[in-house]
Amino acid sequence: xxxxxxxxxxTGARPSxxxxxxxAAAWGAALILAVVLAVLAVWxxxxxxxxxEAAAEGYVDxxxxxxxxxxxxxxxxxxxxxxxxxFDETDPPTDAGLLGGDALEKSTERLDQLSxxxxxxxxxxxxxxxxxxxxxxxxHSGETMWMLFDRWEITEEVVGEFEVDVPQxxxxxxxxxxxxxxxxxxxxxxxxxxxxxxxxxxxxxxxPWVDGSADHLVLDDSEDTVQLDVEPSEEAQExxxxxxxxxxxxxxxxxxxxPSGCPMGAATPHQVDPDxxxxxxxxxxxxxxxxxxxxxxxxxxxxxxxxxxxxALDHFDGSLLNERFESDFSLDVEVEPVGDxxxxxxxxxxxxxADD
Numbered sequence: 001x002x003x004x005x006x007x008x009x010x011t012g013a014r015p016s017x018x019x020x021x022x023x024a025a026a027w028g029a030a031l032i033l034a035v036v037l038a039v040l041a042v043w044x045x046x047x048x049x050x051x052x053e054a055a056a057e058g059y060v061d062x063x064x065x066x067x068x069x070x071x072x073x074x075x076x077x078x079x080x081x082x083x084x085x086x087f088d089e090t091d092p093p094t095d096a097g098l099l100g101g102d103a104l105e106k107s108t109e110r111l112d113q114l115s116x117x118x119x120x121x122x123x124x125x126x127x128x129x130x131x132x133x134x135x136x137x138x139x140h141s142g143e144t145m146w147m148l149f150d151r152w153e154i155t156e157e158v159v160g161e162f163e164v165d166v167p168q169x170x171x172x173x174x175x176x177x178x179x180x181x182x183x184x185x186x187x188x189x190x191x192x193x194x195x196x197x198x199x200x201x202x203x204x205x206x207x208p209w210v211d212g213s214a215d216h217l218v219l220d221d222s223e224d225t226v227q228l229d230v231e232p233s234e235e236a237q238e239x240x241x242x243x244x245x246x247x248x249x250x251x252x253x254x255x256x257x258x259p260s261g262c263p264m265g266a267a268t269p270h271q272v273d274p275d276x277x278x279x280x281x282x283x284x285x286x287x288x289x290x291x292x293x294x295x296x297x298x299x300x301x302x303x304x305x306x307x308x309x310x311x312a313l314d315h316f317d318g319s320l321l322n323e324r325f326e327s328d329f330s331l332d333v334e335v336e337p338v339g340d341x342x343x344x345x346x347x348x349x350x351x352x353x354a355d356d
Contacts, residue, residue: 068100
């Protein structure tokens with residue numbers, strides 16, 4: 001019987017050196033792959049989560065959806081404190097209505113082709129009123145997490161301010177404006193508003209008696225002033241015309257030569273038939289209402305002429321006469337808005353008034 005050779009291994013013997021080498025190589029490859037994947041994961045997190053672009057993208061998403069609170073949440077605690085102090089220092093405090101809700105959403109709706117460009121610094125590009133604009137999103141690197149990830153935060157420069165001034169607010173009775181459709185109260189004819197960068201604001205006079213609008217684009221944190229000029233609305237113009245016409249009609253309805261409370265009149269020595277008295281009042285369709293330094297001014301009520309026709313019996317021979325007179329006169333019209341009302345007083349030459 002031939003004895004077994006040394007290279008013959010019974011079942012359960014140790015693996016050969018080549019097999020051990022294969023296992024080690026597999027483990028080494030797995031380790032290298034794990035390291036590569038870990039590096040890629042760190043790179044992805046730093047790029048997609050903890051990066052200046054990611055912070056800017058979160059800011060843009062919040063703006064376009066009207067979530068102002070979320071946009072402010074991207075600011076650092078110190079930035080929040082600085083903004084709160086800045087807004088509270090103004091008297092009256094700065095209005096924050098544009099920093100959220102429908103007003104903010106309407107703002108971004110007016111910024112066409114809004115996109116984020118990360119070529120160097122995060123920059124928002126958009127078109128407004130057929131013009132191209134670019135606004136840099138101010139970011140800075142804050143604290144480091146786990147010694148790997150920089151926490152990028154939006155700085156307080158992303159919130160600007162502007163003032164709306166309504167010079168004729170007192171005379172026009174304007175106590176409130178709307179900004180992107182939301183009401184904002186005035187204080188002594190003006191108001192300061194906070195706004196994200198960028199913000200497109202449509203400012204309008206609020207109320208039925210005046211018209212006025214202005215557009216403003218906030219591109220940086222400089223403190224601009226927007227002047228909102230107002231003028232009487234067509235509704236106010238029509239209301240004044242109606243009141244003056246009503247006053248004149250009341251005068252015309254009196255079949256007398258000297259209508260009571262009216263500035264026109266005529267006299268004759270003949271015997272008048274009162275049933276034939278017919279007053280024709282002037283056309284006041286050209287009457288206009290404007291705002292002056294001293295308040296509402298009504299033009300087109302001076303140098304008016306009313307015509308009077310009537311039949312009379314001659315005082316001497318009793319013959320029938322068809323008489324016609326012209327009566328020149330003027331009216332004073334005072335207009336004053338009081339709350340939601342428009343008070344109108346029409347005054348004739350003798351001081352009698354018709355109020356509305």
